[in-house]
Amino acid sequence: ENGWCTLKSLCGTHTISPSAPTFSFGRHSSCSWVCDDRRVSNKHFELSYNRAAVCKETAVTCVDTSSNGVFVNGKKIGKGKSSVLRSGDVIALVPGVEALSFTFTMENKTEERKDETPLTRFDTVIVESSEANEEEGQESANSPRPGSSQIGDAITCGICFGLLYKCVTVVPCMHNFCGPCMREWSDARERAPCPQCRGATTHIRRNHAMLGIIEAFLRENPSRQRTAEEQRELDAKPDVPDSVL
Ligand SMILES: [Zn+2]
Ligand SMILES: [Zn+2]
Known part of the structure; x- marks a missing residue:
């Protein structure tokens, strides 16, 4: 609950709140968030938050590292490619599956945490x-x-x-x-x-x-x-x- 953003699953079961500037999601145990579902890739996607970004609108990027695709608001990013994320965007690992779709929200309080050293x-x-x-x-x-x-x-x-x-x-x-x-x-x-x-x-x-x-x-x-x-x-x-x- 103290991260720079939240990822809330559409089914309402999971709320993920990354605090490190780099966040990875996948089936492999080395990911920041491990999801043991066969439809999820070892490393499915990665979020990067650039705290120093001048333009807050482009501070967060999502990299598609999956085999089957990451969809932002229904649009496939494409393996190895990235997409800028904004509050309210929906990231789907499997389109139509609510447990594998997340609403992305930036947390405003990150502004006050500016001089805190990001720890991973x-x-x-x-x-x-x-x-x-x-x-x-x-x-x-x-x-x-x-x-x-x-x-x-x-x-x-x-x-x-x-x-x-x-x-x-x-x-x-x-x-x-x-x-x-x-x-x-x-x-x-x-x-x-x-x-x-x-x-x-x-x-x-x-x-x-x-x-x-x-x-x-x-x-x-x-x-x-x-x-x-x-x-x-x-x-x-x-x-x-x-x-x-
Ligand atoms: Zn390496
Ligand atoms: Zn470094």
């Missing part, structure tokens, strides 16, 4: 790439341990929700993403904002320390390994070029 669950553990971390045997007291409940989030890419691959870190916010995911997101823009917090980017760094952390995590959680097919898909995508790093 990804902020709980920040893994910094530093020389010290790369030295074998060196472990700072607060470095996350494989298998802890927080590490799964800390090593998850905020774009694809998979384990970080060819990890890059956005400076200064220190959010981590797969290199290929970041490359796709920035889409040749020189200083694309951080996809997670929308903060300004001064530069992007390769995070070599993350590789060892993920290897250790996979030894304890082999089920989190990407499938061979996912791996091939990622490998086929271009990585952030060295000239940018």
